[in-house]
Amino acid sequence: MSQKIFIANWKMQLSPSEAIKTAKSFVKQFKTFKGTAVVCPDFLSLTSVSKIFKDTPLLLGAQDLAAFERGAYTGEISALDLAALNAKYVLIGHSERRSYLQETDKLLAAKIRMALAQKIKPVLCVGENAAEKKQGREAAVIKAQLKGALNYLSNNGVRSLLIAYEPIWAIGTGLNCNPEKALNVKNTILELCKRAGLKKTPILYGGSVTAENAADFLVPGGFDGLLVGGASLNAKSFGKIVKS
Numbered sequence: 001m002s003q004k005i006f007i008a009n010w011k012m013q014l015s016p017s018e019a020i021k022t023a024k025s026f027v028k029q030f031k032t033f034k035g036t037a038v039v040c041p042d043f044l045s046l047t048s049v050s051k052i053f054k055d056t057p058l059l060l061g062a063q064d065l066a067a068f069e070r071g072a073y074t075g076e077i078s079a080l081d082l083a084a085l086n087a088k089y090v091l092i093g094h095s096e097r098r099s100y101l102q103e104t105d106k107l108l109a110a111k112i113r114m115a116l117a118q119k120i121k122p123v124l125c126v127g128e129n130a131a132e133k134k135q136g137r138e139a140a141v142i143k144a145q146l147k148g149a150l151n152y153l154s155n156n157g158v159r160s161l162l163i164a165y166e167p168i169w170a171i172g173t174g175l176n177c178n179p180e181k182a183l184n185v186k187n188t189i190l191e192l193c194k195r196a197g198l199k200k201t202p203i204l205y206g207g208s209v210t211a212e213n214a215a216d217f218l219v220p221g222g223f224d225g226l227l228v229g230g231a232s233l234n235a236k237s238f239g240k241i242v243k244s
Protein backbone atom coordinates (compact mmCIF):
# COMPACT_ATOMS: atom_id res chain seq x y z
CA MET A 1 0.00 0.00 0.00
CA SER A 2 2.24 2.79 -1.16
CA GLN A 3 -0.08 5.69 -1.75
CA LYS A 4 -1.06 7.42 1.45
CA ILE A 5 -4.60 8.57 2.13
CA PHE A 6 -5.21 11.94 3.75
CA ILE A 7 -8.65 12.77 5.08
CA ALA A 8 -9.73 16.20 6.31
CA ASN A 9 -12.53 16.06 8.85
CA TRP A 10 -14.06 19.53 9.08
CA LYS A 11 -16.59 18.35 11.70
CA MET A 12 -19.13 21.13 12.44
CA GLN A 13 -16.44 23.81 12.53
CA LEU A 14 -17.31 25.84 9.44
CA SER A 15 -20.43 27.71 8.38
CA PRO A 16 -21.56 27.03 4.79
CA SER A 17 -19.94 30.25 3.56
CA GLU A 18 -16.70 29.46 5.41
CA ALA A 19 -16.74 25.95 3.95
CA ILE A 20 -17.04 27.40 0.42
CA LYS A 21 -14.13 29.75 1.05
CA THR A 22 -12.00 26.99 2.56
CA ALA A 23 -12.85 24.54 -0.24
CA LYS A 24 -11.74 27.12 -2.81
CA SER A 25 -8.45 27.61 -1.03
CA PHE A 26 -7.99 23.81 -0.98
CA VAL A 27 -8.49 23.72 -4.75
CA LYS A 28 -5.71 26.30 -5.20
CA GLN A 29 -3.41 24.49 -2.77
CA PHE A 30 -4.01 21.05 -4.34
CA LYS A 31 -4.05 22.10 -8.02
CA THR A 32 -1.24 19.76 -9.06
CA PHE A 33 -1.74 17.11 -6.34
CA LYS A 34 -1.47 13.50 -7.47
CA GLY A 35 -2.37 11.45 -4.37
CA THR A 36 -5.51 10.78 -2.34
CA ALA A 37 -6.80 13.79 -0.42
CA VAL A 38 -10.37 13.64 0.85
CA VAL A 39 -12.34 16.45 2.45
CA CYS A 40 -15.35 15.75 4.66
CA PRO A 41 -17.45 18.90 5.11
CA ASP A 42 -20.69 18.85 7.08
CA PHE A 43 -23.87 17.82 5.26
CA LEU A 44 -25.05 21.37 4.65
CA SER A 45 -21.88 22.19 2.72
CA LEU A 46 -21.54 18.93 0.77
CA THR A 47 -23.38 20.14 -2.31
CA SER A 48 -21.39 23.35 -2.72
CA VAL A 49 -18.07 21.67 -1.94
CA SER A 50 -18.90 18.89 -4.40
CA LYS A 51 -19.31 21.52 -7.16
CA ILE A 52 -16.10 23.30 -6.17
CA PHE A 53 -14.13 20.01 -6.26
CA LYS A 54 -15.45 18.95 -9.67
CA ASP A 55 -12.52 18.32 -12.06
CA THR A 56 -9.94 18.83 -9.30
CA PRO A 57 -7.71 16.20 -7.63
CA LEU A 58 -9.66 16.57 -4.37
CA LEU A 59 -12.15 13.92 -3.32
CA LEU A 60 -15.33 14.44 -1.35
CA GLY A 61 -16.19 12.54 1.81
CA ALA A 62 -19.05 12.60 4.30
CA GLN A 63 -18.83 12.57 8.09
CA ASP A 64 -21.66 10.08 8.51
CA LEU A 65 -24.58 8.48 6.66
CA ALA A 66 -27.90 6.83 7.43
CA ALA A 67 -28.13 3.15 8.30
CA PHE A 68 -31.20 3.00 6.00
CA GLU A 69 -31.38 3.38 2.26
CA ARG A 70 -34.43 5.64 1.91
CA GLY A 71 -37.68 6.27 3.77
CA ALA A 72 -39.26 7.94 6.79
CA TYR A 73 -36.07 8.61 8.76
CA THR A 74 -36.26 12.21 9.93
CA GLY A 75 -32.96 14.03 9.88
CA GLU A 76 -31.02 11.26 8.16
CA ILE A 77 -28.92 11.43 4.97
CA SER A 78 -29.00 8.56 2.49
CA ALA A 79 -25.93 6.92 0.96
CA LEU A 80 -27.78 7.17 -2.37
CA ASP A 81 -27.68 10.96 -2.17
CA LEU A 82 -24.08 11.05 -0.98
CA ALA A 83 -23.10 8.92 -3.96
CA ALA A 84 -25.03 11.26 -6.29
CA LEU A 85 -22.95 14.14 -4.89
CA ASN A 86 -19.83 12.16 -5.76
CA ALA A 87 -18.84 11.35 -2.17
CA LYS A 88 -16.14 8.67 -2.32
CA TYR A 89 -15.45 8.14 1.38
CA VAL A 90 -17.51 8.25 4.56
CA LEU A 91 -16.45 8.33 8.19
CA ILE A 92 -18.25 5.71 10.26
CA GLY A 93 -18.40 5.72 14.05
CA HIS A 94 -16.22 8.70 14.78
CA SER A 95 -15.69 8.76 18.56
CA GLU A 96 -17.70 11.98 18.81
CA ARG A 97 -20.68 10.16 17.31
CA ARG A 98 -20.11 7.03 19.39
CA SER A 99 -20.04 9.07 22.59
CA TYR A 100 -22.42 12.01 22.02
CA LEU A 101 -24.90 10.13 19.85
CA GLN A 102 -24.58 6.66 21.36
CA GLU A 103 -23.82 4.95 18.05
CA THR A 104 -23.58 1.20 18.55
CA ASP A 105 -21.41 -1.32 16.75
CA LYS A 106 -24.53 -2.89 15.24
CA LEU A 107 -25.64 0.45 13.82
CA LEU A 108 -22.16 1.07 12.46
CA ALA A 109 -22.16 -2.28 10.67
CA ALA A 110 -25.44 -1.27 8.98
CA LYS A 111 -23.90 2.04 7.95
CA ILE A 112 -20.90 0.24 6.47
CA ARG A 113 -23.31 -1.90 4.45
CA MET A 114 -25.06 1.21 3.11
CA ALA A 115 -21.78 2.83 2.13
CA LEU A 116 -20.44 -0.25 0.35
CA ALA A 117 -23.70 -0.72 -1.57
CA GLN A 118 -23.11 2.73 -3.10
CA LYS A 119 -19.37 2.17 -3.64
CA ILE A 120 -18.50 4.74 -1.00
CA LYS A 121 -15.43 3.70 0.99
CA PRO A 122 -16.23 3.38 4.71
CA VAL A 123 -13.60 4.58 7.18
CA LEU A 124 -14.41 2.94 10.49
CA CYS A 125 -13.04 4.91 13.43
CA VAL A 126 -11.84 3.13 16.56
CA GLY A 127 -9.91 4.19 19.63
CA GLU A 128 -9.68 3.99 23.39
CA ASN A 129 -10.41 6.76 25.87
CA ALA A 130 -8.01 8.09 28.51
CA ALA A 131 -9.24 5.75 31.28
CA GLU A 132 -8.96 2.69 29.03
CA LYS A 133 -5.45 3.76 28.03
CA LYS A 134 -4.47 4.12 31.67
CA GLN A 135 -5.63 0.56 32.29
CA GLY A 136 -3.63 -0.67 29.27
CA ARG A 137 -6.85 -1.87 27.64
CA GLU A 138 -6.25 -0.41 24.14
CA ALA A 139 -6.21 -3.75 22.33
CA ALA A 140 -9.32 -5.09 24.11
CA VAL A 141 -11.31 -1.91 23.43
CA ILE A 142 -10.38 -1.86 19.77
CA LYS A 143 -11.13 -5.54 19.38
CA ALA A 144 -14.62 -4.97 20.80
CA GLN A 145 -15.21 -1.95 18.56
CA LEU A 146 -14.15 -3.84 15.45
CA LYS A 147 -16.05 -7.03 16.21
CA GLY A 148 -19.47 -5.99 14.91
CA ALA A 149 -18.15 -4.57 11.68
CA LEU A 150 -15.71 -7.38 10.98
CA ASN A 151 -18.31 -10.06 11.68
CA TYR A 152 -20.66 -8.37 9.27
CA LEU A 153 -17.98 -8.05 6.60
CA SER A 154 -16.74 -11.61 6.83
CA ASN A 155 -20.28 -13.03 6.91
CA ASN A 156 -21.10 -11.13 3.75
CA GLY A 157 -17.92 -11.76 1.82
CA VAL A 158 -17.01 -8.07 1.89
CA ARG A 159 -13.34 -7.33 1.72
CA SER A 160 -13.01 -3.58 1.68
CA LEU A 161 -12.84 -1.24 4.61
CA LEU A 162 -10.54 1.44 5.90
CA ILE A 163 -9.89 1.80 9.60
CA ALA A 164 -8.84 4.94 11.42
CA TYR A 165 -7.16 4.46 14.76
CA GLU A 166 -8.01 7.59 16.73
CA PRO A 167 -7.24 7.47 20.45
CA ILE A 168 -10.02 9.58 21.96
CA TRP A 169 -7.67 11.30 24.40
CA ALA A 170 -5.57 12.49 21.43
CA ILE A 171 -8.44 14.07 19.49
CA GLY A 172 -8.36 17.85 19.55
CA THR A 173 -6.08 17.93 22.59
CA GLY A 174 -2.70 18.64 21.01
CA LEU A 175 -1.47 15.37 22.59
CA ASN A 176 -0.82 13.05 19.69
CA CYS A 177 -0.20 9.37 20.41
CA ASN A 178 3.41 8.26 20.57
CA PRO A 179 3.98 6.96 16.99
CA GLU A 180 5.57 3.69 18.15
CA LYS A 181 2.67 2.94 20.49
CA ALA A 182 0.22 3.82 17.73
CA LEU A 183 2.02 1.39 15.44
CA ASN A 184 1.60 -1.41 17.97
CA VAL A 185 -2.14 -0.77 17.90
CA LYS A 186 -2.05 -0.66 14.10
CA ASN A 187 -0.51 -4.13 14.09
CA THR A 188 -3.22 -5.42 16.43
CA ILE A 189 -5.87 -4.02 14.09
CA LEU A 190 -4.17 -5.58 11.05
CA GLU A 191 -4.06 -8.96 12.77
CA LEU A 192 -7.78 -8.79 13.60
CA CYS A 193 -8.58 -7.80 10.02
CA LYS A 194 -6.51 -10.67 8.63
CA ARG A 195 -8.29 -13.10 10.93
CA ALA A 196 -11.60 -11.78 9.60
CA GLY A 197 -10.42 -12.50 6.05
CA LEU A 198 -9.70 -8.91 5.04
CA LYS A 199 -6.51 -8.73 3.06
CA LYS A 200 -5.63 -5.12 2.34
CA THR A 201 -7.05 -2.85 4.98
CA PRO A 202 -5.59 0.65 4.91
CA ILE A 203 -5.12 1.84 8.49
CA LEU A 204 -5.02 5.54 9.20
CA TYR A 205 -3.96 7.41 12.30
CA GLY A 206 -5.90 10.37 13.69
CA GLY A 207 -5.60 12.51 16.81
CA SER A 208 -3.81 15.88 16.97
CA VAL A 209 -1.99 15.36 13.67
CA THR A 210 -0.03 18.44 12.60
CA ALA A 211 2.49 19.28 9.89
CA GLU A 212 5.17 18.79 12.56
CA ASN A 213 4.26 15.22 13.61
CA ALA A 214 2.60 13.81 10.45
CA ALA A 215 5.77 12.24 9.05
CA ASP A 216 6.32 10.24 12.26
CA PHE A 217 3.18 8.21 11.50
CA LEU A 218 4.02 7.69 7.83
CA VAL A 219 7.42 6.02 8.18
CA PRO A 220 7.97 2.83 6.15
CA GLY A 221 5.77 0.13 7.67
CA GLY A 222 3.76 2.85 9.39
CA PHE A 223 0.23 4.06 8.83
CA ASP A 224 -1.37 4.16 5.41
CA GLY A 225 -2.68 7.67 5.90
CA LEU A 226 -3.95 10.28 8.31
CA LEU A 227 -7.33 11.54 9.48
CA VAL A 228 -6.99 15.18 10.41
CA GLY A 229 -9.38 17.45 12.28
CA GLY A 230 -8.14 20.83 13.50
CA ALA A 231 -5.15 21.08 11.17
CA SER A 232 -7.35 20.35 8.15
CA LEU A 233 -9.33 23.57 8.45
CA ASN A 234 -6.63 25.47 6.68
CA ALA A 235 -5.48 24.56 3.15
CA LYS A 236 -1.85 25.44 3.83
CA SER A 237 -1.51 23.36 6.99
CA PHE A 238 -3.34 20.39 5.44
CA GLY A 239 -1.14 20.84 2.34
CA LYS A 240 1.97 20.57 4.53
CA ILE A 241 0.66 17.39 6.18
CA VAL A 242 0.01 15.82 2.81
CA LYS A 243 3.59 16.59 1.72
CA SER A 244 5.01 14.82 4.81
Ligand code: PGA
Pocket residue numbers: 009166170171172173206207208209227228229230231
Ligand atom coordinates in the same frame (compact mmCIF):
# COMPACT_ATOMS: atom_id res chain seq x y z
P1 PGA B 1 -7.89 16.41 15.54
O1 PGA B 1 -9.19 15.56 15.16
O2 PGA B 1 -6.92 16.28 14.38
O3 PGA B 1 -8.39 17.82 15.70
O4 PGA B 1 -7.34 15.84 16.78
C1 PGA B 1 -9.10 14.32 14.52
C2 PGA B 1 -10.45 13.70 14.34
O5 PGA B 1 -11.29 13.83 15.23
O6 PGA B 1 -10.73 13.07 13.32
